[in-house]
Amino acid sequence: MEQLLLLNWNVRGLNMLVRRDVVKEMIQSVRPNLVCLQETKLNQIDNSLRGEFLGNQLDSFEYIPADGTRGGILIAWRSDMVEATGTIKKDFSISMHIKLKWMQTPFLLTTVYGPSEDSLKPHFMDELLSLKPQTDYPWLYVGDFNLICDAADKNNLNINRRLMGAFRRALDQSNLIELTLQNRRYTWSNKRATPTLVRLDRAFCNEDWDLLHPGAGLQALSSSLSDHCPLLLCQQVRSPRVERFKFETFWFKVPGFMDTVKMAWEAPTPGRSPMNILYYRLRQTAKALRQWSKELFGNPRMQLHMANEVILRLDIAQEQPGLTPEEITLRRDLKIRVLGLAAVERSRRRQASRVIWIREGDACTRFFHLRANGRRRILYIPHLRRPNGDIVYSHPDKEDVLHEFYEKLLGSKITREARIDWSSLAMPQLGEHQLDHAFTEEEIQQVVMDLPSEKSPGPDGFTSNIYKVCWPIIK
Numbered sequence: 001m002e003q004l005l006l007l008n009w010n011v012r013g014l015n016m017l018v019r020r021d022v023v024k025e026m027i028q029s030v031r032p033n034l035v036c037l038q039e040t041k042l043n044q045i046d047n048s049l050r051g052e053f054l055g056n057q058l059d060s061f062e063y064i065p066a067d068g069t070r071g072g073i074l075i076a077w078r079s080d081m082v083e084a085t086g087t088i089k090k091d092f093s094i095s096m097h098i099k100l101k102w103m104q105t106p107f108l109l110t111t112v113y114g115p116s117e118d119s120l121k122p123h124f125m126d127e128l129l130s131l132k133p134q135t136d137y138p139w140l141y142v143g144d145f146n147l148i149c150d151a152a153d154k155n156n157l158n159i160n161r162r163l164m165g166a167f168r169r170a171l172d173q174s175n176l177i178e179l180t181l182q183n184r185r186y187t188w189s190n191k192r193a194t195p196t197l198v199r200l201d202r203a204f205c206n207e208d209w210d211l212l213h214p215g216a217g218l219q220a221l222s223s224s225l226s227d228h229c230p231l232l233l234c235q236q237v238r239s240p241r242v243e244r245f246k247f248e249t250f251w252f253k254v255p256g257f258m259d260t261v262k263m264a265w266e267a268p269t270p271g272r273s274p275m276n277i278l279y280y281r282l283r284q285t286a287k288a289l290r291q292w293s294k295e296l297f298g299n300p301r302m303q304l305h306m307a308n309e310v311i312l313r314l315d316i317a318q319e320q321p322g323l324t325p326e327e328i329t330l331r332r333d334l335k336i337r338v339l340g341l342a343a344v345e346r347s348r349r350r351q352a353s354r355v356i357w358i359r360e361g362d363a364c365t366r367f368f369h370l371r372a373n374g375r376r377r378i379l380y381i382p383h384l385r386r387p388n389g390d391i392v393y394s395h396p397d398k399e400d401v402l403h404e405f406y407e408k409l410l411g412s413k414i415t416r417e418a419r420i421d422w423s424s425l426a427m428p429q430l431g432e433h434q435l436d437h438a439f440t441e442e443e444i445q446q447v448v449m450d451l452p453s454e455k456s457p458g459p460d461g462f463t464s465n466i467y468k469v470c471w472p473i474i475k
Helices: 017-030 047-054 118-130 161-173 207-212 257-265 274-296 300-317 325-353 365-379 395-410 432-436 441-450 464-469
Strands: 005-010 034-038 060-064 073-077 082-089 093-100 107-113 139-144 201-205 216-220 231-235
Touching (some): 060 082
Antiparallel strands (some): 034 073, 093 107
């Protein structure tokens, strides 16, 4: 599967041969499909010069010339991987409509080099607002902004809060959200003994781009010759999920759910211990529900796409000789089925987003998609560090690091330097005979009913909904 690979870097000048060689080595090591460079300090770039610092694969480019020895922006791409059209050049940015060869939906890519003079920054933010695309069009906005949007983006208090607030308002008005930089806090240093550190290089996107590339992640690379570190935007390779049982909240609304649970729960189970009986009943109920759901629904998302595709073809066919009565009936039935499949998918997305304070009927599919994408990025671990300082990126290596860490942690005894004096807390105490009392059915039912909805009480993924709905069968 092809991946989005975009390298963004303020190179601090390409007017020296040694700098061109370093940039070329960086590009060849990353092998990106798109490259955005700022502060090239080049007044003119031709194919010969392009080959000196970009190599042969990045064979297409657009640029804004430098103003003397200051500024300069360049976007380069691989023509065999990327289609780029509609170039828009402004004072501080280049924008292009980008279509990756393995995707159907294009997006607008804007790379910027923000002015260092405070007097020009309001004009720069006005340019940002003017570039906002039409509704529902993906937009990726990257570059060196020479602005911060939060006080935490700088390691000292020498901050222009007026410009910081104006930049934040411009981002809000443009409906841009930031792609979190995973492995660095700052991207620029003045390289002094007591350095000033600032986050000047960033990547923003709108909601449509975020939905188009849900697995995209941003990482900083070695700063090399520049005082800015390059940013690599790419699809993050995630470990395959182990298939496990998940309770779907819409199941208990479907006819046949209670019958399936009752048959599985009342089936004979091996063992005599109550815990073993409960374990086997839960396992065979989960297996029966999984099979029942698979036969009844299959893959709802795939069915939804297929139904929409058939409806589209029937819509096109009716413009010619018209549809037969059977085709009209099929289209009507498919539209009804689309409503049901969309409701199922909305319920699943709501459950995956972990946002449970909105009613299911009021759920906004777009909103919950974004929340699920955000949770996925937050939970992703891009790399781990071994005790000797080596950084590992692959999933097998990360598994080894975690296993070694917890094996040493769980196998060692730590001497406690302080202890809690429980008697001073004046907490109620229970005698040993009271700890052996059996749970009553009323106590168990109360605990089950108090469990929060759409939450899993155990590692087997059997949510509290099935306990609440099926309590008459379970007890």
